[in-house]
Amino acid sequence: DLDNDDVEAETPYEVTSKHAHLLDDIPPGLNYSFYTEKLGHPDPVFGWRSRFSDYLYKTDPEEPVRTLKAQPGAASGPFHWENRKFTEEELKRLQSFPDDYVLTGSYGDVVKQIGNSVPPQIAAVLAQSIAKQIFGRDPEVDLPIVDYGPQHLPEVEPMPAGFDLNFRSRKRTSSEEYERKARERLIELGLWEPSNARDGGQSGLEQFDDGxxxxxxxxxxxxxxxxxxxxxxxxxxxxxxxxxxxxxxxxxxxxxxxxxxxxxxxxxxxxxxxxxxxxxxxxxxxxxxxxxxxxxxxxxxxxxxxxxxxxxxxxxxxxxxxxxxxxxxxxxxxxxxxxxxxxxxxxxxxxxEETPVTAALSFFSREDNCNTEMTLGDFARRSGLEPNEAVEAIEQLRQWRYEIRTPATHSTMATADGVGSKILCTYPFPDLTSTSHFDADIELTDLHEEAERVDELATKEQ
Incomplete structure (x- = not known):
C-alpha cells in the first residue's frame, strides 16, 4: 500500500458532487444504494437502481476495485475509503502501472490516460499466452509484470463439483453482502430501528417481502x-x-x-x-x-x-x-x-369529454402499460382508438412531457421486420425535471406513416 495518510480531500482530490456529503456515511464497498429503502435507510434519498452502479461508489480496501473511467462524473466512483478521490499514484497502482511509470498533465489528464488504458498486468498475461499458444514460443524479453512485494492472497482451491455458476445465484449473493454491509453501517450510525424489522431485517431490507x-x-x-x-x-x-x-x-x-x-x-x-x-x-x-x-x-x-x-x-x-x-x-x-x-x-x-387523448392518458397512466414495447397497432387496439387518433394522442401526451419513445425519438425503436414501428412509455407520469433533454416537438413522421399503412391494411381486409 502507498503511504498516503497525509492526503487531504482537497482539490484535486475533493469530491465536488452535490451529493458529496452523503459519501461519509456510505460503508466501503457500497454506493448510493445505501441511501435507499431497499437497503433499510430510514430517510432514503434515492430509488433502488435509480443511478448507475458507480454513483457514490466507495472502494472496499479488501476487495477488487471496479472499472476506472476515463471521464467520470462528479459523483462517479470509485472513491477512496477515506471519502476522497484517488491520487494519481493510487490510480496507477489500481490499474497495475509500475510506480516509476510517468504520466504527464493535469489530474484530469492522468485520469483520462489511465481510464483509457488496458491494465498492463492483463496485457502482459494476454501477450504471453498469445505468444505461446499462437506463435509457439515464449517471449524473448521479460514483460512488465510488476512486483509490489508480498501479497496476502487466499489459497486457490478447485471449484467444487456442482458449483452453481448461475447469474441469479451470484446476484443474490452480492445482494446479501450489500444488505449485510448496509445493516452494519446503520447500526454503527444509530439509524437501525429494530421495531421496523421484519423477518430479521430492517423495513425494506429484504427483497420487499410481504411483511x-x-x-x-x-x-x-x-x-x-x-x-x-x-x-x-x-x-x-x-x-x-x-x-x-x-x-x-x-x-x-x-x-x-x-x-x-x-x-x-x-x-x-x-x-x-x-x-x-x-x-x-x-x-x-x-x-x-x-x-x-x-x-x-x-x-x-x-x-x-x-x-x-x-x-x-x-x-x-x-x-x-x-x-x-x-x-x-x-x-x-x-x-x-x-x-x-x-x-x-x-x-x-x-x-x-372522453376523447382519444383522455383514453391514451388513462392507458399510459397504468404502470403495467409502461416499460413495455408495443406496435402502434397494438396500442390503438388496446386503447380503443383508430391508428391516426392514437398518433395524435401520443403527440399530445408528449406535449405534456410524457416520455413516449418512438422511432423518431430513439433509433432503438426502429421498425421491426414485419411488425411495425414500436413505441414505449417509460413512466406513468410526465418528465418533471426541468434540466432533462426532453424535446416535445419532435415530428412523429414514422408513426403517421405507420397509421396510414395500418388503415390501408384494414381497408383491404374488409
Missing part, C-alpha cells in the same frame, strides 16, 4: 399552500392563492396530509375547468415512502381541465419532496426498467 408496513404515527402534519404557473417550470409557491395575484395562467389551492398510511393531496383549480382528475400510486405490501410510513399516494383535483395533468403531477412530486429526502419522483418508484412488481398507478378523469 407489514413499519409502525408509524397515524397522522402527520397537514400542509396548506398554493401554486401559480405561467409555464411548466415557471411557477411560484405561496401560503394562499390570494398571495399569488391574478397574473399566473394557472393557479391551484393545495391541502395535503398523511393519514393511516396514505398521503392525501387535494387540489382545487382556480378557473381551470369543471372536471375532476384523480391520481393514485400504491404499493400493496410495504411502503412507497418509508420515512413517513406511506403506502399510497392519492391526489384528487377538482375544477381542472385535462391540460392540468402535468401541473397535477408536478404538485404531487413537490409535496412528496417536501416531506421526504427524495429529489425526484423516479426515486420513489425506481428506474423504469426495474420498477417494482407490486407498484401500481392509475389516473381517472370525470366530468370531462
Amino acid at each position: 407489514d408496513a413499519p409502525t408509524v404515527a397515524e397522522e402527520r402534519e397537514t400542509y396548506e399552500y398554493a401554486w401559480g404557473f405561467d409555464s411548466y417550470f415557471d411557477g411560484e409557491r405561496a401560503d394562499d392563492v390570494d398571495d399569488l395575484g391574478e397574473t399566473y395562467e394557472r393557479r391551484f389551492r393545495v391541502t395535503s396530509s398523511v393519514e393511516k398510511g396514505t398521503l392525501n393531496i387535494d387540489v382545487d383549480g382556480v378557473d381551470q375547468g369543471t372536471g375532476e382528475i384523480e391520481i393514485r400510486l400504491e404499493r400493496s405490501n410495504g411502503t412507497l415512502l418509508s420515512s413517513i410510513g406511506v403506502s399510497e399516494i392519492t391526489l384528487t383535483a377538482t375544477n381542472c381541465d385535462v391540460d392540468s395533468v402535468f401541473y397535477l403531477w408536478y404538485l404531487l412530486k413537490q409535496d412528496v419532496l417536501d416531506r421526504t429526502e427524495y429529489e425526484k419522483l423516479e426515486d420513489v418508484v425506481g428506474h423504469y426498467s426495474t420498477t417494482r412488481s407490486d407498484y401500481t398507478s392509475e389516473l381517472t378523469v370525470e366530468g370531462l
